[in-house]
Amino acid sequence: MTLSQILPRSARIAVAGLAALVSLGTVAMAQQAPAAPAAPAAGGAKGVLPTEWFKVCSPQGENNICNTQYTVIAETRQLVTAVNLIAVTGKVNQKVIQAVVPTGRVIPAGVQLKIDGNAPQALNYSVCFPDRCIAEAELTDAMIASMKRGKELQVTSVNFQRQPNPVKVTLSGFTQAFDGPAQDASALAQSQEQLNSALQAQAEARRQKFEEAQNAAKANAGTAQ
Numbered sequence: 001m002t003l004s005q006i007l008p009r010s011a012r013i014a015v016a017g018l019a020a021l022v023s024l025g026t027v028a029m030a031q032q033a034p035a036a037p038a039a040p041a042a043g044g045a046k047g048v049l050p051t052e053w054f055k056v057c058s059p060q061g062e063n064n065i066c067n068t069q070y071t072v073i074a075e076t077r078q079l080v081t082a083v084n085l086i087a088v089t090g091k092v093n094q095k096v097i098q099a100v101v102p103t104g105r106v107i108p109a110g111v112q113l114k115i116d117g118n119a120p121q122a123l124n125y126s127v128c129f130p131d132r133c134i135a136e137a138e139l140t141d142a143m144i145a146s147m148k149r150g151k152e153l154q155v156t157s158v159n160f161q162r163q164p165n166p167v168k169v170t171l172s173g174f175t176q177a178f179d180g181p182a183q184d185a186s187a188l189a190q191s192q193e194q195l196n197s198a199l200q201a202q203a204e205a206r207r208q209k210f211e212e213a214q215n216a217a218k219a220n221a222g223t224a225q
Contacts, residue, residue, distance in 0.1 A: 053177035063090035095139035101157040109158040111135040115150040
């Protein structure tokens with residue numbers, strides 16, 4: 001059963017907004033995290049920002065929606081993958097696990113979640129946006145317990161070339177995030193604003209350096225002639 005089937009439209013919008021805020025906040029937290037403990041969080045992949053598991057909660061009418069999430073973001077700030085464990089409590093009580101992957105996927109293949117050496121769990125796609133696709137399934141107590149015991153979660157989608165794209169996600173810190181208190185969503189949003197300014201400044205510095213290198217190369221070429 002998908003979130004579209006169990007929640008009214010207003011609540012679904014709240015979940016989408018919460019997930020978007022968490023994705024942005026993850027990047028901000030990644031920039032502030034110490035380098036040593038954050039290194040394994042990206043699964044050892046190059047060109048990926050380190051991050052960690054954390055949880056945010058948001059009231060929506062008669063329901064409370066909590067999302068425990070891990071997001072893998074490339075250095076270009078493009079989404080690599082994300083895992084959402086969404087718990088809705090109140091008038092509606094439901095738990096859903098989501099895998100978020102880039103577009104250009106083979107839809108019938110779905111997404112496979114594999115914890116350590118266990119058998120993979122299949123998630124079917126529920127919706128695609130211009131920049132990402134979401135697959136989801138019911139989140140069971142057995143799945144939660146397995147993630148708490150596990151060391152690594154592998155998220156595998158199939159791209160348009162019909163090649164599997166496995167992404168490794170650490171389960172270190174998952175239990176503390178899932179069972180612990182929620183993070184302050186407003187603080188995450190403020191951190192994201194600060195990060196945006198810093199990234200813009202870095203991009204401008206790289207652009208200027210590239211232009212200077214180009215001008216130097218042209219000057220050297222002219223001298224050689």
